[in-house]
Amino acid sequence: MKWMKNLKTYIPGDFVVVRDDNKCIRCKACVEQCSFEANFYDDEEDRVWSWDGHCVGCQRCVYICPTDAIRVEPREEIYRHHENWKIYHIKGIEKRANFGGAPIVSMGTDKEYPIYWDHILLNASQVTNPAIDPLREPMELKTFIGRKPSVLEIKKSKYSKTKIPPQLELEIPIMFSAMSYGAVSKNVIEALGRASEAMATCFNSGEGGLYKEHYKFGNRLIVQVASGRFGVHKDYLNIASAIEIKIGQGAKPGIGGHLPGEKVSKEISETRMMPRGADAISPAPHHDIYSIEDLRQLIYALKEATRYRKPVIVKIAAVHNVAAIASGIARAGADAICIDGFKGGTGASPQVIRDCVGIPLELALASVDTRLREEGIRNEVSLIASGGTRCSTDVIKAIALGADAVYIGTAALVAIGCHLCQQCQRGNCAWGIATQDPFLSKRVNPDIAAEKLINLLKVWSLEIKEMMGAMGINSIESLRGNRLALRGVGLTDTDLNILGILPAGA
Amino acid sequence: MEVFRQGYEEFAHIPSVEVKDISGCGLAGIINTDGSLVGGAKIADAIQIMHDRGNGLGAGFAAYGIYPEFKDFYALHLMYDDEKAREETEEILEKRVTIEQRGGIPTRHIGRKRPFFFVYFVKPRAQKSIVEAEEYGEEKKDEFIVRMCMKINRGVKGSFVISSGKNMGVFKGIGFPEEIANLFRIDEYEAFCWTAHNRFPTNTPGWWGGAHPFCLLDWTVVHNGEISSYGTNKRYLEMYGYRCTQLTDTEVIAYLLDLLARRHKLPLEMVAACFAPPLWEEIENMDEDKKQFYQKLRMIYGSCMLNGPFSILVGFKGGLVGLNDRIKLRPLMVGKKEKTWYMASEEAAVKHICPNPDKIWAPKAGEPVIVRLEKDAYRELYGKSEERI
Structure with missing residues (x-):
């Protein structure tokens, strides 16, 4: 192997790149495509290797590999269990201590917070109210974004003079x-x-x-x-x-x-x-x-x-x-x-x-x-x-x-x-x-x-x-704003109260 | 009312959410545009022929022109569960209005437990304290009466204002239409305009106030259908101070009428266009002025749209309106014979009381049928000419 890890800055990565050497045709597409330099080709051995610590799990090489030889798996660290000191915290401290900077991340938070959408269910019509088939009947989604007056004034003339402030018209x-x-x-x-x-x-x-x-x-x-x-x-x-x-x-x-x-x-x-x-x-x-x-x-x-x-x-x-x-x-x-x-x-x-x-x-x-x-x-x-x-x-x-x-x-x-x-x-x-x-x-x-x-x-x-x-x-x-179309499952009274929706079954 | 609320107490903490009531129904209406009076037996016949459209859990009648001798007074029909409710309500009334006359609403024996009914002919009167006068401004008489009715309906246990218009009244309760007609001696009244309702609720525990017609001032609504947009309509109305207390979706129609026609002064044609607006696709193809107008209407009053299946009859002091939802998911037939118009869920009901109408047709989806009193008739009935709405 050409590469050895830098022990001073080493923090275990989150993924392992698993490559089936029998399937690999040495096309080096994964090497070229990985912008994080997690894959490299060793010409002495004529073999493609991966530097797991660099892998971010973006799946680019998995998608690009013509013979489907690559899988990216999570790297499961087995540290001695500690309820308070999760791997996340240990690695967090290591990063700050090793590099002396506050870690910058992107996308939305990946932490386990409740996702309320998944505790809200929608309604449907049965018997007393016919469901409407959108393929047969008109179904309107047009939306206007902007301030609307509360009253449409209709004076003598047939049409209203009420002015509508500028709107964003969306289909x-x-x-x-x-x-x-x-x-x-x-x-x-x-x-x-x-x-x-x-x-x-x-x-x-x-x-x-x-x-x-x-x-x-x-x-x-x-x-x-x-x-x-x-x-x-x-x-x-x-x-x-x-x-x-x-x-x-x-x-x-x-x-x-x-x-x-x-x-x-x-x-x-x-x-x-x-x-x-x-x-x-x-x-x-x-x-x-x-x-x-x-x-x-x-x-x-x-x-x-x-x-x-x-x-x-x-x-x-x-x-x-x-x-x-x-x-x-x-x-x-x-x-x-x-x-x-x-x-x-x-x-x-x-x-x-x-x-x-x-x-x-x-x-x-x-x-x-x-x-x-x-x-x-x-x-x-x-x-x-x-x-x-x-x-x-x-x-x-x-x-x-x-x-x-x-x-x-x-x-x-x-x-x-x-x-x-x-x-x-x-x-x-x-x-x-x-x-x-x-x-x-x-x-x-x-x-x-x-x-x-x-x-x-x-x-x-x-x-x-x-x-x-x-x-x-x-x-x-x-x-x-039709909150009666929604029902909550597995939510507390307080959540329901804030969301203004009824629990399922009510 | 209390009985109905039981079981929902645990959700009482949840603001602005109430359970909606679902119902299928039968409707009937008659109006003489020349203002001549027609006896109650006829409307009772029309609604009874559609017996199977109801299940005995609610029926009612609205009659316009029944109290000509008190035409300048608001006729309050009150429903009481007990004597205590009556005392409390009368205390409120005596403080706020001049009661010209009061009395029990004439009834016949029906052999089962029921609330009792009173009628009061009232006028708002000056309030004693400045604070009260500000809340209940005597000069805005309609607003005054609306607020007082809301206060009674919301605040007095076992008491409920069934109707509050001038020279009109609502009679309603739990039972088949023939029972309710018998109870209130409908056959003894004469009105120029009648509407009737036969109810088929699917989930309501019986409450007499929950029957149709719904009334606010001179507006009455009978409704067949389920309003899928109820949640939206209700929350929109709450922004304007209306509290939906009657636990049924029909109520929002009455309040929307009050808001749009009385407070926002929209002509009835436009109110109907708010309830069942033209499709955007149709609006696109209108000529420029009209297009802009309907665009504005939908932008401003989008939350007033009544979605879901409905046919409604709206009575008001100057006439009668029939309206269907935008894709006609509930029946509505209109018949006409000389100066009398008939509207009903079924053609059979029209033909039953008017065997040979000049014409009879099913109005198109979302197109209102608005029948107005003739000018002279209006003047004769109300003693002044009509403020066109």
């Missing part, structure tokens, strides 16, 4: 959440844009500005204004169909963003309007927003800049007093609020923040919707739920709890190849998604990726229509 209540150019590659954004156009929904620029090639997606685009203000200028605001002020992100509430200088290529530096090779650091707060009245000023500054033609969304992380904060945001003039639950993904976050700050989306969403209704201002603001939405049933449950639409991020990436190896922060994504390396990013073919995203949205829409039909509902607005 399906599912949008792609903020993923910046920088966090993901150009090709991924191209695919998101094409899928949004095809399905008449929207995608979100993230805070990385908008690359010049992507201006063509303007009418299906939400542009983000975050604490770093990267890439924010007049054209950027005016090209989009909505503007999102990012206050916080579910995966890292209270933390800004950090794009390492190595990733700031020429194109990214142009797009973000910052020096090439410099770290792109978004501060934790917006330094012009230290309170709600400052947020109001930014909301109206953006509205002024776009002549009140575009809805302004405010995105916040789900934190403990999220209901009160949301109410304040509604009153500060936002047209929509995005609530990002703590299971939401990220390109990079300190591990401790990702794993234990914030609250689950389900509870946050329910309490925000309830609060806005109690205050009689629910119509003044739309609610977008995001953070850890995995399937169409999560979407429909979120809408029944009170959301107007749902953002999906991780699910979209999974559709185009992501296998949740949680290494986005390293910039060498083997699937070509979370990387700026031209050699890697060409692994995402925008044509194919767009098609996969369109398939995903189409199938989810059909599934949503089928579930609505089963409930005897033929329009999404009759499902919105």
Whole structure:
């Protein structure tokens, strides 16, 4: 063997790459494809080996191996059992002690927290109410995101003069959440844009500005204004169909963003309007927003800049007093609020923040919707739920709890190849998604990726229509906030109370 | 009411969730657009012929124009479980309204246990304290009466306001329509507009207040169907201060009518369009003005849409409305003979009381049939011309 491990920095990896040498044809595809350098070829022995410590479990080699010779297995460490000192904690301390830095991780938290979606069941019609077949009957998913007046005034003239503030018109209540150019590659954004156009929904620029090639997606685009203000200028605001002020992100509430200088290529530096090779650091707060009245000023500054033609969304992380904060945001003039639950993904976050700050989306969403209704201002603001939405049933449950639409991020990436190896922060994504390396990013073919995203949205829409039909509902607005369509199983009274749903059987 | 709530107490802590009641049903309605009166026997006949559409767990009648001598007073029909409820309710009434006259609602013996019924002809009166006057503003008479009824329904145990409009009344209870007609001596009343209901609930423990029609001020609703959007409608109404206390989905229709027609002042045609809006696909193909209008309507009143199967008859002081859901999952027939219109779940019911109608048809899905009193008739009945709704 050519390689020996470095004993000074050695920490056991999480996976073992098992290769069937009889099946291996020495094509070296796995060696070439593994951007984490876990596979290597030994020409003296004419044999492919793996350096298990480098393997992140992304499955790239498993998928690429033409003879199916590779399997990735979990490496089961047998330490002496200790209830308090799990391997996770021991390795955590080792990492901090060995390298002297706080571990950065990505994606949503992988820790065992309750997933409320899985404890909520949907209703269906029987006898007293016919179920509706979406293939035969109309089934409407059209959604408008934005502030709505509470009264339609009809005066003498036949038609109303009531003005509706700007709205985001969506054919399906599912949008792609903020993923910046920088966090993901150009090709991924191209695919998101094409899928949004095809399905008449929207995608979100993230805070990385908008690359010049992507201006063509303007009418299906939400542009983000975050604490770093990267890439924010007049054209950027005016090209989009909505503007999102990012206050916080579910995966890292209270933390800004950090794009390492190595990733700031020429194109990214142009797009973000910052020096090439410099770290792109978004501060934790917006330094012009230290309170709600400052947020109001930014909301109206953006509205002024776009002549009140575009809805302004405010995105916040789900934190403990999220209901009160949301109410304040509604009153500060936002047209929509995005609530990002703590299971939401990220390109990079300190591990401790990702794993234990914030609250689950389900509870946050329910309490925000309830609060806005109690205050009689629910119509003044739309609610977008995001953070850890995995399937169409999560979407429909979120809408029944009170959301107007749902953002999906991780699910979209999974559709185009992501296998949740949680290494986005390293910039060498083997699937070509979370990387700026031209050699890697060409692994995402925008044509194919767009098609996969369109398939995903189409199938989810059909599934949503089928579930609505089963409930005897033929329009999404009759499902919105319809918590009687939900029942809880295995939840405590307190959970049920916050979710505002009945237990199954009641 | 208490009986019904038993068993749900353990969920009493859960806010804004109540169990909805499911029912299938039969409906009938008659209106004379010239304001001439028709005896109650006719509507009773029409609803009885659809006997099998009910299961004896609820029936009721709404009659418009039955109290001409008290047409300027709100006629409150009260249902009491016991004497204590009556005393408590009358205490509330005496504090808030001038009672012109009161009395028991005439009934016949039906040989089983039942609540007792009173009618009060009332007008709001000035309140003693400023705080009360602010809550119950005498000048907004309708609002005043609505709030008072909500207070009684929510707050007084064993007491329930069945109807609260002017020159009209609701009679309802548990039993087949013929029993309820007999109990309330429906045959002795004469009205220009009648609606009737025969109920087939599938899960309701009997409660007399849960029968149809539902009434708020002059609005009455009889409903056949199940509202799948109940959860959405209910939570929308709660934003505007309505509390759904009657544990049935029909109630939300009455409150939505009150909100949209009375408080938001939408014309009835538009209210019907909120309940059963045109499809987006249809809206796309409308001409620009109309398209924009319906877009706005659906955006603002999306939560008012009644989803799921329904046919409803809505009585109001100026007429009668029949409406189906958007894909016509429940029956509704309309017949017309000279100045009399008939609406019913079944053609048989119309033909039974009007053997040779000029025409009879099934209205299209989601298209309202709105029948209005003639102007002169309205003036004669109410002593003033109609504020068009």
